[in-house]
Amino acid sequence: MKSPYFTPLVTVVLLFAMLGIGGAVYPGLLSVQVILNLLIDNAFLLVLAIGMSFVILSGGIDLSVGSVLALATMISAWLLQVAHWPPQAVIALVLVLGALFGGGMGAMIHYFKLQPFIVTLAGMFLARGLCYLISINSITIDDPLYLAMSQTQLGFLGGFVSPSALIALLMLALAIFLGHFTAFGRGVYAIGGNEQSALMMGLPVARTKVLVYAFSGFCAALAGVLFSFYMLSGYGLHAQGTELDAIAAVVIGGTLLSGGYGYVAGALSGVLVLGTIQTLIAFDGTLSSWWTKIVIGALLFVFCVVQRLMAMGAARRAAA
Amino acid sequence: MAAPAQAAARDDATPALAALLRHSLFRPLAALAVLLLIDLVAIPGFFHLSIKDGHLYGSLVDIVNRAAPLMLAALGMTLVIATRGIDISVGAVVALSGTVAAMLIGGGPQAELPLIWAMAAAMGASLLCGLWNGVLVSALGLQPIVATLILMVAGRGLAQLLTDGQIVTVYYEPFFFLGGGYFAGLPFSLTVVALVFAVIALMMRKTALGLFIQAVGINPVAARLAGLKTASLIIFVYVFCAACAGLAGLMISSNIKSADANNAGLLLELDAILAVTLGGTSLAGGKFSLVGSVIGALIIQTLTYTIYSLGVPPEVNMVVKSVVVFLVCLSQSAEFKKMFSRARAA
Numbered sequence: 102m103k104s105p106y107f108t109p110l111v112t113v114v115l116l117f118a119m120l121g122i123g124g125a126v127y128p129g130l131l132s133v134q135v136i137l138n139l140l141i142d143n144a145f146l147l148v149l150a151i152g153m154s155f156v157i158l159s160g161g162i163d164l165s166v167g168s169v170l171a172l173a174t175m176i177s178a179w180l181l182q183v184a185h186w187p188p189q190a191v192i193a194l195v196l197v198l199g200a201l202f203g204g205g206m207g208a209m210i211h212y213f214k215l216q217p218f219i220v221t222l223a224g225m226f227l228a229r230g231l232c233y234l235i236s237i238n239s240i241t242i243d244d245p246l247y248l249a250m251s252q253t254q255l256g257f258l259g260g261f262v263s264p265s266a267l268i269a270l271l272m273l274a275l276a277i278f279l280g281h282f283t284a285f286g287r288g289v290y291a292i293g294g295n296e297q298s299a300l301m302m303g304l305p306v307a308r309t310k311v312l313v314y315a316f317s318g319f320c321a322a323l324a325g326v327l328f329s330f331y332m333l334s335g336y337g338l339h340a341q342g343t344e345l346d347a348i349a350a351v352v353i354g355g356t357l358l359s360g361g362y363g364y365v366a367g368a369l370s371g372v373l374v375l376g377t378i379q380t381l382i383a384f385d386g387t388l389s390s391w392w393t394k395i396v397i398g399a400l401l402f403v404f405c406v407v408q409r410l411m412a413m414g415a416a417r418r419a420a421a
Numbered sequence: 422m423a424a425p426a427q428a429a430a431r432d433d434a435t436p437a438l439a440a441l442l443r444h445s446l447f448r449p450l451a452a453l454a455v456l457l458l459i460d461l462v463a464i465p466g467f468f469h470l471s472i473k474d475g476h477l478y479g480s481l482v483d484i485v486n487r488a489a490p491l492m493l494a495a496l497g498m499t500l501v502i503a504t505r506g507i508d509i510s511v512g513a514v515v516a517l518s519g520t521v522a523a524m525l526i527g528g529g530p531q532a533e534l535p536l537i538w539a540m541a542a543a544m545g546a547s548l549l550c551g552l553w554n555g556v557l558v559s560a561l562g563l564q565p566i567v568a569t570l571i572l573m574v575a576g577r578g579l580a581q582l583l584t585d586g587q588i589v590t591v592y593y594e595p596f597f598f599l600g601g602g603y604f605a606g607l608p609f610s611l612t613v614v615a616l617v618f619a620v621i622a623l624m625m626r627k628t629a630l631g632l633f634i635q636a637v638g639i640n641p642v643a644a645r646l647a648g649l650k651t652a653s654l655i656i657f658v659y660v661f662c663a664a665c666a667g668l669a670g671l672m673i674s675s676n677i678k679s680a681d682a683n684n685a686g687l688l689l690e691l692d693a694i695l696a697v698t699l700g701g702t703s704l705a706g707g708k709f710s711l712v713g714s715v716i717g718a719l720i721i722q723t724l725t726y727t728i729y730s731l732g733v734p735p736e737v738n739m740v741v742k743s744v745v746v747f748l749v750c751l752s753q754s755a756e757f758k759k760m761f762s763r764a765r766a767a
Contacts, residue, residue, distance in 0.1 A: 162566065209747070213754040216704050218507065218566060222691055223746035230739030237736055345574055358567045391581040398575020402557075405571070409561050 109355030109363070111407070112370040119377050127384040133260040139376040141262055144269040145170065145324040145331065145340075146375070149347040150354070150368035151276045152203075152320025157351050158280070159313045160293040160360030161217035165206065166321040167343035168228035169199055171336065173325020175232045178240035178335025181247070188246040196322050202228070203318020207311035225344070232337030239336035242329060250330040265327040272323065273369055279316075280365040289313060293360025349397055350375055353404050357412075374400070445701045445708075448752070449716040452699070456723045464730045476603045480726065488722035489610035490515075490669035494689055495696035495714040496617060497665030500658040502697050504637045505706030506558060506565035508659060511666040511693055513576030514550045515686025518543040518667035519674030520580040522596075523589040532593045539596075540671060547667025548660055550576060555656030573690070580682035590679040600676030610672055614715075617665065622711055634658065638706030695742070696721055698749055 124131035254261035280286040288309040291299040354367025470479035522543035527533035557568035602609040625631030636644040700713025
């Protein structure tokens with residue numbers, strides 16, 4: 102899958118530049134644990150961004166992921182605390198429900214030719230609404246397995262990571278395999294490049310599109326599980342607006358929003374860039390946290406424009 | 422929803438009735454009528470209107486008054502969607518506009534800057550936002566959702582930065598007129614909506630602008646080749662949408678007598694898109710209906726009001742809303758209609 106755009110590389114360079122400058126200005130920023138914390142604090146976002154990558158590569162968009170995440174935390178908390186289910190069963194059920202939710206939206210998008218934007222928007226309302234149906238208050242989780250997952254520190258390169266960060270990295274490895282080394286991944290890229298051509302080539306367009314949204318729903322539910330390890334609670338207001346962070350991470354990671362180009366691994370660099378911005382602002386201490394949003398907006402702008410200019414340049418070269 | 426109605430119309434109704442059933446405003450109006458019917462039965466005194474101090478009071482007035490900012494946002498969104506675009510930065514523009522106005526007026530009983538200047542500055546900020554969106558979409562050719570996503574993220578951040586995340590309370594009385602005043606016995610907000618509607622409807626009907634916008638929505642390339650200035654048209658619709666959002670922002674902050682950069686206009690863009698879709702405008706661009714969008718906004722507000730008044734927990738609101746969106750989407754889908762008629766034939 103040769104990509105004519107170098108933006109994934111730009112992201113990595115940007116990441117190292119930000120860390121380098123940050124390290125020079127704020128001593129202590131470059132300690133191993135600070136870097137590992139980027140991964141620990143953003144494990145759920147990485148998993149969301151992985152699912153979003155596939156959706157965007159296929160030329161779609163999924164606005165429901167933040168709400169599905171919240172719904173997953175809510176269902177987990179309710180089943181654990183009120184219904185007293187065993188945690189393993191809860192996690193398994195939540196993951197299946199997430200995949201079904203996503204798959205259902207995918208089926209509506211494909212079979213009824215509805216716009217992904219509006220279907221996943223309705224999905225976003227639905228999942229958030231279902232959260233509040235379960236409870237309008239936050240439910241604290243005190244299950245021993247969840248506590249253990251929240252507090253375990255796995256030694257790594259002189260620092261430590263959380264089990265959640267490890268799960269997110271495993272998920273990333275699986276996604277890279279799925280995206281770049283399987284027929285499913287090739288199908289996703291082909292559909293994102295041109296759905297008509299993919300159909301004419303005899304690729305299983307229907308199955309792939311439904312699976313892409315199911316995968317995104319699964320990732321959102323998994324992110325919800327990781328988030329409930331992190332927060333030890335279920336709440337309908339959890340992760341509001343995270344779908345936009347995930348989209349931003351994917352775009353900053355160099356994936357083209359029109360679909361068809363990009364790398365699944367870009368999700369990691371995108372998430373790390375977002376995390377680094379937050380860490381830099383936290384280290385500075387004088388900047389208010391609202392700057393995070395403005396800087397993310399500015400970065401989105403720069404990346405979109407660069408992508409666009411390069412696409413135009415490529416089109417002009419192709420025409421010449 | 423419409424398929425059986427249309428089939429029945431074909432079978433036994435007069436041509437006039439059939440034409441009525443096929444009218445693009447029939448479905449939104451029917452939905453509104455059903456909601457009002459539910460209210461008539463379930464909520465005592467729903468249609469009761471009374472006059473106190475020369476002002477009209479009642480549930481209906483209340484609904485229309487609360488729907489005013491949404492109507493404004495939906496009117497702007499209609500034109501954007503008609504050009505096959507989408508603007509998800511509406512909520513951020515609402516927050517920014519309200520914040521700018523509140524900060525310039527200040528927290529004292531006297532305005533720091535004359536009211537008209539503060540409002541002009543807020544509208545100016547909104548117009549700049551629209552110009553930014555429009556240029557990104559038309560000149561750079563970014564997808565509308567991406568182009569407006571940038572402002573959606575950064576705009577609210579900017580508003581929060583201006584106020585430091587605090588709620589700015591306004592005590593200057595004249596500012597409250599826009600959102601809470603009365604004109605000719607009716608809430609002033611309605612006059613504002615009526616004026617905006619009249620201006621835009623005249624522009625669409627009496628000039629070729631409406632036709633041009635439809636042409637861009639149906640096929641941008643063909644429209645450009647036919648000699649339309651597509652770029653300026655696209656910039657115009659985004660600027661107009663942002664102006665509507667800015668006005669909605671002023672109205673909201675005037676109504677709540679403060680500017681809340683964190684929550685003002687949150688998810689308003691989604692409600693506006695929903696109102697436009699409910700009103701029968703297709704997200705695929707081309708045909709649009711301004712009246713439909715206003716009715717769509719009324720449907721949403723009536724639905725919210727009904728849910729609250731029936732004593733249903735407000736939490737259900739979002740679930741109901743999402744089910745309505747799914748149903749509306751399905752009823753617009755050609756594939757679904759085909760499947761439905763096939764099932765009926767079998």
